[in-house]
Every structure is written in C-alpha cells, then in structure tokens.
Amino acid sequence: MAQLALVTGASAGIGLEISRQLADRGYDIIGVGSSERIRELGETLPHAEVYPVRADLTTEAGVTEVWNEVAELGRELDVAVLNAGRSLGGGFLDTDIEDEKQMIALNLTSQVLLAKQVVKKMAEQHAGRILVTASMSALTPTPFESIYGPTRAFMFSFAAGLREEMKDHGVSVTALLPGATATNFHQTAGMGNTVFGSNDWKNDPAQVARQGVEALIAGKDHVIGGDRKTRLTALMHKFRSNRSKAGKFARDSRPTK
Numbered sequence: 001m002a003q004l005a006l007v008t009g010a011s012a013g014i015g016l017e018i019s020r021q022l023a024d025r026g027y028d029i030i031g032v033g034s035s036e037r038i039r040e041l042g043e044t045l046p047h048a049e050v051y052p053v054r055a056d057l058t059t060e061a062g063v064t065e066v067w068n069e070v071a072e073l074g075r076e077l078d079v080a081v082l083n084a085g086r087s088l089g090g091g092f093l094d095t096d097i098e099d100e101k102q103m104i105a106l107n108l109t110s111q112v113l114l115a116k117q118v119v120k121k122m123a124e125q126h127a128g129r130i131l132v133t134a135s136m137s138a139l140t141p142t143p144f145e146s147i148y149g150p151t152r153a154f155m156f157s158f159a160a161g162l163r164e165e166m167k168d169h170g171v172s173v174t175a176l177l178p179g180a181t182a183t184n185f186h187q188t189a190g191m192g193n194t195v196f197g198s199n200d201w202k203n204d205p206a207q208v209a210r211q212g213v214e215a216l217i218a219g220k221d222h223v224i225g226g227d228r229k230t231r232l233t234a235l236m237h238k239f240r241s242n243r244s245k246a247g248k249f250a251r252d253s254r255p256t257k
C-alpha cells in the first residue's frame with residue numbers, strides 16, 4: 001500500500017506544490033483547504049489517491065474535521081505537512097484586531113492542535129515525518145506585517161523543540177523557511193501596494209516545495225526555501241541587528257498609498 005501524507009493548505013501555492021512532489025514520490029494525499037477548490041486536488045494529482053477535506057482551520061471544529069478524516073482512514077500516517085497559513089499587511093495602528101485573531105488561529109492555534117494529534121499517532125507508530133512551513137520572516141522583525149512574522153517565529157521554534165522531543169519516538173520534525181514566494185499569499189494579505197505585491201522577483205513555489213520535501217525525507221532540522229540570493233539573505237540575517245533588519249523589511253512591506 002502507498003504511504004499516506006496529510007498536507008494542510010494543499011489547494012494552492014506552496015502546499016499544492018508539496019502535495020504534487022509527495023504524489024510524484026508515490027504518497028496518497030489527505031489535502032486540506034477552506035474553499036471549494038480543494039475538491040480539484042484529485043484532478044490535479046490523477047496518479048495519487050487523494051482525500052480532499054474542506055475545513056476552516058481557524059476553528060477548532062475545522063481541526064477536528066481534519067483529524068476525523070485521518071482517523072477514519074485507519075491507516076498509518078507517514079508524513080504530516082503543517083503548511084496552511086496567511087499574512088495580514090498594513091500598520092498595526094490600522095489593522096483590524098479581528099483579522100489578526102483569525103490569522104493567529106490559523107497560523108498558530110490550528111497548527112498546535114493538529115500537531116498534538118499527529119505526534120500522538122506517529123509516536124504510537126514509532127515512525128513518521130513532520131514538515132512545518134515557517135518562513136524566513138521567522139528570522140527578522142516584520143514591520144507592516146507585524147503579527148505575521150512572530151507567528152512564523154513561533155512555528156520555527158516550536159518545530160525545533162518538538163524535533164528534540166520526538167527523536168526518541170522515531171519521528172523527525174523539519175522546518176521549511178521559504179523566502180518570498182510567487183503565490184497569491186501577499187495579495188490575500190492585502191499587500192498589493194507594497195514591494196511584495198509583485199510576484200516577478202519571488203521564488204518559484206515548485207522549487208521551494210522540492211527543497212522542503214527533500215529536507216523532510218532526509219530528516220533535516222530545517223531548510224531555507226528559495227534561490228541562492230534567498231539563502232544568502234538568510235545567512236546575513238544571522239549577523240545583522242534587529243534594528244537594521246526591521247528597517248530593510250519596512251522598505252519592502254510599507255504600503256505606498
């Protein structure tokens with residue numbers, strides 16, 4: 001029987017490309033998204049067995065729906081990709097706190113709730129691999145996306161701690177830190193009027209996904225997703241002050257009108 005992977009945010013962007021790469025490696029896919037388009041995943045990946053789950057991961061009920069699907073299949077879960085996430089652009093003075101609460105629910109709370117179920121199942125199996133999509137935003141202050149970056153820093157740190165805990169249980173945890181990637185992500189965040197608004201200069205989501213899946217399979221602790229320039233920027237982040245990184249980030253994230 002084929003191996004089974006759970007991928008959240010599988011209907012678009014990086015999660016769709018990760019699903020494609022896992023399907024190419026022979027995995028069946030439980031793919032999660034909150035809109036109807038998740039139902040098209042089976043047509044996109046015709047050679048894989050696909051189980052689409054439409055669930056809103058900003059709610060605990062959505063997480064339960066996803067986990068019920070995993071449980072009902074009654075199969076080993078070989079891979080879990082905690083990837084669904086969004087951002088919110090604009091100055092913290094102006095953004096709506098309700099939007100921020102939704103983002104925190106999706107980017108943090110749902111990931112922790114799902115991870116709780118995933119690690120229990122994988123520990124029981126004494127096998128499994130987890131990929132957590134964080135971001136290069138975990139390595140810098142992110143003014144004008146001021147809550148998004150900390151949600152990714154949380155996931156990066158969470159993945160590193162969990163990795164240490166789970167190594168005696170036969171489970172590996174890998175964090176993927178993509179640089180800016182050409183998906184709908186920044187449009188959804190309302191950042192069309194910033195440097196991030198254009199996809200022309202960004203990383204190819206297929207490349208980012210390949211780097212993530214290769215690191216997952218190799219059991220690496222983390223990987224930067226993107227081209228050589230992106231990886232160099234990640235290296236430079238280690239040596240620059242937060243003040244300097246915040247100034248640089250704001251030049252790209254500040255709305256122009």
Ligand SMILES: NC(=O)c1ccc[n+]([C@@H]2O[C@H](COP(=O)([O-])OP(=O)(O)OC[C@H]3O[C@@H](n4cnc5c(N)ncnc54)[C@H](OP(=O)(O)O)[C@@H]3O)[C@@H](O)[C@H]2O)c1
Pocket residue numbers: 008009010011012013014015032033034035036037038055056057058083084085086106133134135136137152177178179180181182183184185186188
């Ligand atoms: N693109 C970048 O520049 C970039 C850089 C670094 C890190 N990342 C991280 O990469 C991950 C994926 O981003 P992306 O660029 O692929 O974004 P994307 O193209 O906007 O895709 C987001 C995915 O998440 C799903 N999703 C959104 N809200 C959801 C909800 N409430 N419940 C369930 N699923 C939901 C979307 O499906 P529906 O729309 O159908 O719900 C879609 O499948 C995120 O965690 C993000 O933080 C992205």
